[in-house]
Amino acid sequence: MVKKKEILSILRDTLRRRLRKGNQKIERSTPLLNHPDLDSLELVSYIVDVEQRLKEKHKLEISLADERAMSRSRSPFRNIGTLLDYICELVGEVDA
């Protein structure tokens, strides 16, 4: 069973790579939607990269930007923490 901290690690590492700022501190509160260095296209790329890494590393095949995500009044892509919670919700069973 995948651990929550493993998903968090993927979210952080993927963002670090996308931002090309190796030592930047990435917290749960780090924004995604309004990140100053992440335009809309970069955000799409980030989501695709996260989906692919979850699939490769943990065999988790999930679609992050589906209707469920888009129809929420509060977007799961607000920050790293909200995306982490959303992924855990999609995956169902996650070790803390």
Next chain:
Amino acid sequence: MRREPVVVITGTSRGIGNFLVKYFIEKGYIVTGCSRSTSTIHSKLYSHYTVDVSDEKRVGQMVSGIYNRFKRIDVAITNAGVASMNHSLLTPGATVDKLFDINFKGMFYVCRECAKYMKIRNYGRIVNFSSVAVPMNIEGESIYASSKSAVVSFSKIFAKEVAPFGITCNVIAPSPIETSLIAGVPKEKIEKIIQNLAIKRYGTFKDITNVIEFFIKKESSFITGQVIYLGGGG
């Protein structure tokens, strides 16, 4: 060392798709293809997947499998398609579902999945199949032409969306070619289409590969979102 391109072709069991597989094998390319049936092509350069392109999950598994094996995908050609002719008033919903599932959704799934992996290398060439039936508006082809019209609209927008990733997406719109796809279409309907072309003859497989070669050339990096109608059918 030069590495031959990895090409993904859908609908390879017969007709144009089958010809394209053999054509690219002849060129020494690494060819992967799929169809709902097993393959009759045996070559060390060809890998076949028995996949229905309208099955989203299976398409994802196939494309990731191809990428994991070859570590790249250079070209995707979404040839798989079905045709059906009927008056709209006599067309069941199930026929509409089938045509859109294969002609549009299947094309979309393959484009989406391949582009995810093409993006990694910042390079890709996608060629989708429409039809000269789209601009001709012939009675009896409302659903088929609509599904192929959707391919054009999608491809033009998708071309813009994937351009930042070094991926081009273009459309070939063949005129009638003597394959099983048109076997069930009345002769007079095919004749009507041919009479509406600037060059009044059946298309050939060579006409298809000529256009595809142009779209997938490395030098065609500035060609995207375009539709080429064979025989002057546009």
